[in-house]
Amino acid sequence: MAARILAQLLVVGSGVLIRAVGQAYRQAIVNASKTGAAQEAMQNTIRRASQALTEQEARQILGVPEKAAWEEILRKYDVLFERNAKQGSFYLQSKVHRAKEHLEEVYRNKG
Template identity: 60%
Template sequence: MVGQVRVDQSGRENAAATNRSCFQIAKVIANLIVIGSGILLRAVSQAYKQALINASKTGVAQETLQDIAEKSTKKMSPHEARMILGVSEKTPWEEILKKYENLFERNAKIGSFYIQSKVQRAKERLEAEKNKGQ
């Protein structure tokens, strides 16, 4: 019986030692993950800051801000303007004006202010595109 007790105790001691070493390994791995992710986060934020600095020097930041401002104000796209007026990219300006006048007058007669304003905005958008290209 005494021999069996010793075996049980040494087995328990081995199990406890194994548990301690597993715990220590897990602790080391967790520390490595925390430290590594901190280093990675710091490197990414520094790279992002440097990219912003470089972009501001080249003017890319200004273009991006303008694009964001245009999208946030929900300006009509040239494609949408062409769809409203029923014209294509190759349609001459004179024909675009004829389509605009026709649609604007027809909607004035039936009293659709909403559609009239859409037609007006479409013409203004295409006008801006035309002037931008010149």
């Protein structure tokens, strides 16, 4: 009998706790939208994601000097891209690709 009462108290108590947590979460969302914290957090996330490589970072990734010819950059890119494709490092492979894209844009703008 006592075990049954204790079990019922646990079930009721956990239900009350779950409802309270849900209400607190909804209220936190409402407060964040009123103060603009949610929009600011989203803008910071977008800003961080859209930060592009600098030319110096792209050159460091590919390991090419500042005066390197475009053909040398392509050779380095091919070697690094294939090496990372074989070893399965998608992260490094994408960094190499982004570095080449950035340098390609720099060379295109320079003429």
